[in-house]
Amino acid sequence: MLRRRPAEGPFALVHRSRNTEHLHCLNEIAERSGLHRGMTLADARAICPDLITRPADIVRxxxxxxxxxxxxxxxxxxxxxxxxxxxxxxxxxxxxxxxxxxxxxxxxxxxxxxxxxxxxxxxxxxxxxxxxxxxxxxxxxxxxxxxxxxxxxxxxxxxxxxxxxxxxxxxxxxxxxxxxxxxxxxxxxxxxxxxxxxxxxxxGHQPEPVAAETEAPHFGVRMTLPEPIGLQADVMAGLTRLLERLCHTLGQHHMGARRLRLDLHRVDREIARVEIGLARPMRNPERIAALFSKGIADVEAGFGIEAMRLEAHVTESLPPEQIGGGQAMRHEDALADLFSRLGNRLGFERVLRLLPAESTIPERSFLLAPAAYSEAAPPPPRTGPERPIIIFPPEPVAIRGMDHPGHPPVRFRWRRMQFTTMRATGPERIAPEWWLIDPDWQSGLRDYWRIETREGPRLWLFHTPQSPAWSVQGEFA
Amino acid sequence: MRPEFVQEQLFRLRSARVHEVEGRGRRAFALFQAAHHAGPLIWILPPRARHLPMLRGLPEGVGQRLHVIRPITEIDLLWTVEEALRSPAVGLVIAEPSSQLSLTAGRRLQLAAETGQTTGVMLIREGQGSNAAETRWHCDPIASTDIASADHDSTLHHWSLNKNKKGTTGSWILHWNGATAAFNLVSEAGQRHHAAEASG
Incomplete structure (x- = not known):
């Protein structure tokens, strides 16, 4: 039986189930005053008014x-x-x-x-x-x-x-x-x-063996140092040893680390924590150590570090692979290393790749997905009207001269520049997705035009007939 | 030398160096180069950029190889460019620095490009380049004045090579529709002649 005693006097953990609070766990003093497990909290309070309670955390x-x-x-x-x-x-x-x-x-x-x-x-x-x-x-x-x-x-x-x-x-x-x-x-x-x-x-008339369940492998290693250390090189050396052990364990279980956490226990009982992520599961000590170097450089060693603990708290399966698989594999590794480095400094949500999406709405026709957590997918075949190479949030244009309904403006100003329409292709009508509320599409339907201007740029303009206005949303090659 | 061969070589960037592009058509030029480079592509957007490459509009074969990096600060951007250039796995690095590139930054990027054998294209604003650049291009989309042709997918570009450390400069007008790697040079006698004179 597991009982914690973090407080003086009668103490109990309370668990709420079926709308009543029960004593989940209690200490010796509480037990001696006549309380027992499973008792409702109201009863317990009546018996022992100075009972200290805390909610129980079943998971922990x-x-x-x-x-x-x-x-x-x-x-x-x-x-x-x-x-x-x-x-x-x-x-x-x-x-x-x-x-x-x-x-x-x-x-x-x-x-x-x-x-x-x-x-x-x-x-x-x-x-x-x-x-x-x-x-x-x-x-x-x-x-x-x-x-x-x-x-x-x-x-x-x-x-x-x-x-x-x-x-x-x-x-x-x-x-x-x-x-x-x-x-x-x-x-x-x-x-x-x-x-x-x-x-x-x-x-004992019937046998009942103890069936020990296989333990989930634990990917954590620790090292206690005889003397506190403070030099960056020493910490890196310690880390290298820890990584070797950890990667060996990972290798035995055919797993690869995805996120690692290094706890540096300082002499003054503070813990400095360095956490890194990897662009793909990996168990190569040298390559992981390289990613830690920046985080370790920023750690304040204080009076010295006396213990180190390294844990791969996020792991993914990584079956053994043939090594030295030619240039293609080396390049793949190098790219994964690059994304790990970039992700650890900028954040993995800033290292992105473009993925196709099922939507006719231009802004939602592709997704930006973190490159470390997605696979490249070929874009859909180019069908239908042409699309610009660059897209940006709609920017309104000021129309100069006459406005012919149903036709693109002859002259307009955009980004403080004057443009004259030379050739227009369109319109392509795109209706908003009514099942999604998008504030950008509050203005209703859009008629998209590819406008070739006399000044050179080929722009993607749209007109919103339900609330008449013209905006630019993209630029063609 | 066969004429097609010359045409193919025309816009090939010297590898393992950093090049600069300015002008309104610089992003189109970068994508043109992306279509002509094998391997993973990295596009580093400026901090707080509102524009994005649109997947469906990119040239063939570029979309699935393209990675977009969005750094938070200008310093992070330069660091990212250097790291990406130094990686041997990357085919082409496209970056949009939003401020003037110093000579030091330019030199460092060249060194990184040499280390990783990677080519870089910096999309700079007018006059914000660094002297360390291998080549500097000025790219503008131009309107096709030939109304008579009535060709609806006329996408003319005026690309001029203004600075070249190891070669001649030049100026070309070409037709590239942004869908494939193929392009057509427009034989505009006057322009070609003028360019040749200027470089000679």
Missing amino acids: EAAALAALHRWMGRYAPMVARDGSDGLIADITGVPHLFGGEQDLRADLHARMARAGLSVVSAIAGTRGAAHALARHGGGIIPEGRLVDKIGPLPVSALRIDTETTQALGRMGLTRIADLITQPRAPLARRFGSGLILRLDQAL
Whole structure:
């Protein structure tokens, strides 16, 4: 059981479910004053008015349990989660390494207490018995005394649902010992085979192995330095070592890093963080180190850096590739390096590529997508009326002379220059996409014209017949 | 030498150098060069630029190779140009610096271009170039005065080479419609003759 104790006095984490707030987790003092898990907050407040509460963060709690799960590997090779708040380890053949079961449990408790966690643990011959005892006081059940020890525990300790517990209660069967003495057949008929299975598992009549789930690989490495360092070259040297280890791990799992984070722990307990992104998944130490150099140069080392931690927190699958695949591949690598460098200084959202989009609206006929997170796509074939090479937001033109309805202006001014229309091609009518509200298209339909001017430029003008005005939106080659 | 060969060589930029283009038609010239260069293309827009290359209007084969970089400041722009030029993977770098290029900046860009064997085209405003430029072009779209032809896709350009460190200058009128890499020189005797005289 995992319990945090960050405050003095009674403290509880509160979780809101089904419109009421329940105590999710509470500390020892709160427990001693008569509170228990699952109690509503209102009841808890009535019993213990000075209870301090905080909302529970289920996600982070699970992450903390996962970290503990990893740490438990020091006690046994097979560790699994047990419910939302417990861990179960198969310590068969292990205790003598720690000097016996007593010492193992004492060691576990000492280490947990040092970490500020109050835990309850139990060692038993079966998984069910260990589960039951861990949730009801904890302790060690010696060989052969299983029935004596778990007999006095309530039936709810058997991992059965509340309905069955209540039904058993009505029958007067409240302790496990009561169940053991009952004939099995009527029990199974009345409460289903689930109860018998749980009972057998607790007593060891049915096997129940600890299925240790495969752990998600963790791409993080750390290094503690004997002496604080402050020189940029030293940090880079440390980083190179970390990167080598990290890239080796990444390689084993066929993964490539997409974002990396380097934490530099300073002597004064401050943490300087350098984060970089990569234009594509990569696990090449030299090329990644080059991207860190600028960020590291900006770090204030203070009195020195005593520990470094490097983590690839965003990874993508990167199967092994044949290296030295000719010039094309080298160029691809070089381009990815360039985009990584540009992206880390300018931001990856400023290194873009043009992608075709399904829209007749000129502004939306293509997308600007970050080059690092998209694949190049061939533009659609050139069909229909010609399009300009450069597009910009519409700029109004001032019309000089007579305005002939339905015809482009003969003379107009745009960007403080005078233009005379020599030849006009059009109109091409484009209707706004009514399903999207676009303030630029509030003026309604547009009639686009390609205007060749006597002055040279070939412009893309449009007329909005619903609110008469002329604007320029592009320039042709 | 066959005439077509000469024509093909005419607007070829010296590789691994940085060139400058000014005038109203400079973006068209840059795209013309993009169509004539293989490999990835990088277009670095000026900070807070409102214009964009329009995918459907670009010459054939340019759209999928083009990358648009939008730096925030002028300093970032110069840094980006240098980094892009230094990368051996890039085919052509097009950049639009919005202020005068200093001689130092120009030299640094030339060195970067030599390191990466990449060609660069700076789209500069009139008179804002640097002396380090390999060539400087002045490009203008011009109207086809030949009304009689009634040819609707007449896209004439007047491109003149005003500065050339390792060769002659010149002035050409050509027809390029912006859709493919192909172009036609307009044989305008007077213009050609005049250009030859000027360069000689």
